[in-house]
Amino acid sequence: MQGIWTTDRIRAAEERLLAVTPEGALMRRAAFGASLRAADMLTEHAGRVAGSRVALLVGAGNNGGDALWAGAFLLRRGVGVTAVLLKPERAHPRGLAALRRAGGRVVPVEDAPQWLTRADLVIDGIVGISASGPLRPQAAELLEHVSAPVLAIDLPSGVDPDTGEVAGPAVRAACTVTFGARKPVHALNPGHCGPVELVDIGLGDELADPDLFRLDAGDVAAHWPLPGPEDDKYSQGVVGIAAGSATYPGAAVLATGSAVRATAGMVRYAGPAADAVRAHWPETVATGSITDAGRVQSWAVGPGIGTGREGREVLEHALGQGVPLCADADAITIIARAPAVLDARDPGTPLVLTPHAGEFERLTGTRPGADRVAAAREAAARFNAVLLLKGHCTIVAAPDGRVLVNVPRGSWLATAGSGDVLSGLVGALLAAGIDAWLAAGMATYVHSLAGLLAARGVPTSASAVLAAIPDALRQVRSPAPSNCG
Numbered sequence: 064m065q066g067i068w069t070t071d072r073i074r075a076a077e078e079r080l081l082a083v084t085p086e087g088a089l090m091r092r093a094a095f096g097a098s099l100r101a102a103d104m105l106t107e108h109a110g111r112v113a114g115s116r117v118a119l120l121v122g123a124g125n126n127g128g129d130a131l132w133a134g135a136f137l138l139r140r141g142v143g144v145t146a147v148l149l150k151p152e153r154a155h156p157r158g159l160a161a162l163r164r165a166g167g168r169v170v171p172v173e174d175a176p177q178w179l180t181r182a183d184l185v186i187d188g189i190v191g192i193s194a195s196g197p198l199r200p201q202a203a204e205l206l207e208h209v210s211a212p213v214l215a216i217d218l219p220s221g222v223d224p225d226t227g228e229v230a231g232p233a234v235r236a237a238c239t240v241t242f243g244a245r246k247p248v249h250a251l252n253p254g255h256c257g258p259v260e261l262v263d264i265g266l267g268d269e270l271a272d273p274d275l276f277r278l279d280a281g282d283v284a285a286h287w288p289l290p291g292p293e294d295d296k297y298s299q300g301v302v303g304i305a306a307g308s309a310t311y312p313g314a315a316v317l318a319t320g321s322a323v324r325a326t327a328g329m330v331r332y333a334g335p336a337a338d339a340v341r342a343h344w345p346e347t348v349a350t351g352s353i354t355d356a357g358r359v360q361s362w363a364v365g366p367g368i369g370t371g372r373e374g375r376e377v378l379e380h381a382l383g384q385g386v387p388l389c390a391d392a393d394a395i396t397i398i399a400r401a402p403a404v405l406d407a408r409d410p411g412t413p414l415v416l417t418p419h420a421g422e423f424e425r426l427t428g429t430r431p432g433a434d435r436v437a438a439a440r441e442a443a444a445r446f447n448a449v450l451l452l453k454g455h456c457t458i459v460a461a462p463d464g465r466v467l468v469n470v471p472r473g474s475w476l477a478t479a480g481s482g483d484v485l486s487g488l489v490g491a492l493l494a495a496g497i498d499a500w501l502a503a504g505m506a507t508y509v510h511s512l513a514g515l516l517a518a519r520g521v522p523t524s525a526s527a528v529l530a531a532i533p534d535a536l537r538q539v540r541s542p543a544p545s546n547c548g
């Protein structure tokens with residue numbers, strides 16, 4: 064798992080490291096790493112390093128210092144570097160001296176447009192982890208002259224470092240180079256960060272207990288249930304799916320199908336769409352009513368069951384079985400309207416709730432707001448449940464405070480029925496006995512990868528996402544190498 068730390072924790076760790084490191088050494092390490100990434104970007108976008116042109120946007124703090132030092136390193140490689148000082152009186156003195164010594168040009172803001180327009184690459188050193196709020200008007204106006212790719216130093220300026228919120232003008236980077244450890248913005252706002260490269264500045268020993276986690280393919284592969292020599296259809300877990308209606312069998316077919324594709328365990332379906340489910344997935348055991356569904360090790364309940372009395376009875380029955388349960392879609396609305404339904408639950412048995420922002424508001428009375436991590440964490444504690452907050456960037460919070468963030472792979476999953484596929488995946492992993500927080504995170508990961516594979520650059524459908532689950536699992540088990548992201 065990749066760890067992610069809030070900026071307070073990073074700042075404290077940096078201070079401890081600074082106290083035992085020669086002055087300026089950390090910044091030079093960071094800036095050298097940034098200059099290497101800048102050179103790679105110049106090669107990619109301008110076809111050369113020596114002879115290319117870089118403009119630095121330099122703010123009032125150490126982030127600007129990083130940019131100035133990176134400029135000094137690039138000058139040594141024959142790059143023409145121009146620094147635009149947004150707050151000349153507060154520009155990092157040592158960084159500025161280093162840039163000047165290396166032969167860099169320093170221009171006032173009034174002269175900046177021509178240098179920004181001509182640049183092959185712009186380096187954003189406006190503001191880093193001490194940022195608050197969006198870009199100030201002067202910086203926002205300068206950015207209008209930029210058409211070259213932007214390399215963000217530490218994070219794209221104007222984006223909130225801890226929540227990823229964009230409340231006004233902000234840099235949209237082609238790539239971000241960060242130092243020491245990943246910050247929440249990198250996972251929560253991949254659209255503004257672009258691929259994120261991590262430069263080691265020696266912070267590792269100072270940081271423990273991440274605030275957030277991100278799964279990688281290795282984690283998912285390591286925990287995904289695969290049949291072993293001793294296994295049979297029961298030993299791998301039996302998942303029950305309660306979804307869909309006679310008139311709208313789609314949700315039932317999709318949720319059941321994704322459970323079928325996810326693991327080799329057995330899938331039972333219970334509900335009025337049993338005929339349609341049997342027709343699509345002959346390997347399932349389908350019954351018309353949840354009361355005669357038989358034993359399962361987990362339930363996935365909700366998509367398309369309706370929010371009336373029948374839906375409520377189905378949910379109550381499943382909650383009363385004392386097995387882990389994923390409550391999705393209509394099941395969430397039922398809980399929001401009648402929280403007493405949860406009285407049927409044994410509080411020690413895992414529950415996963417999978418709301419999107421609107422369902423989250425129904426459940427809790429408020430929208431998730433800018434700090435989606437805090438919102439998900441609070442709701443997880445309040446409901447004593449794993450809370451999977453859907454969105455472009457999905458957050459999975461456990462009642463004990465652990466949070467996973469899934470960095471999306473495009474917006475391909477914004478399609479009807481996609482949530483039904485996710486709930487089948489969660490249910491199948493719960494049946495295999497996987498920790499509910501991890502199960503929800505792994506399901507989200509594979510769901511988004513299946514979305515990417517199904518889409519291959521064009522809009523896709525939930526059925527195609529479902530069909531791509533085996534390919535996503537194959538890819539997870541043998542991931543392609545990646546050096547940025």
Ligand SMILES: NC(=O)C1=CN([C@@H]2O[C@H](COP(=O)(O)OP(=O)(O)OC[C@H]3O[C@@H](n4cnc5c(N)ncnc54)[C@H](O)[C@@H]3O)[C@@H](O)[C@H]2O)[C@@H](O)CC1
Binds near residue numbers: 089216
């Ligand atoms: N402390 C260290 O040893 C290291 C720090 N590093 C760099 O230092 C950065 C943090 O530096 P600082 O704490 O000096 O602060 P920043 O450079 O992040 O911000 C400087 C100042 O900008 C102002 N500001 C806040 N929001 C703004 C906005 N939206 N628009 C314009 N100005 C705004 C504030 O007055 C703030 O103090 C990191 O992000 C990283 O780039 C790296 O060099 C690694 C080592």
Ligand SMILES: [K+]
Binds near residue numbers: 126189190215217219
């Ligand atoms: K920046």
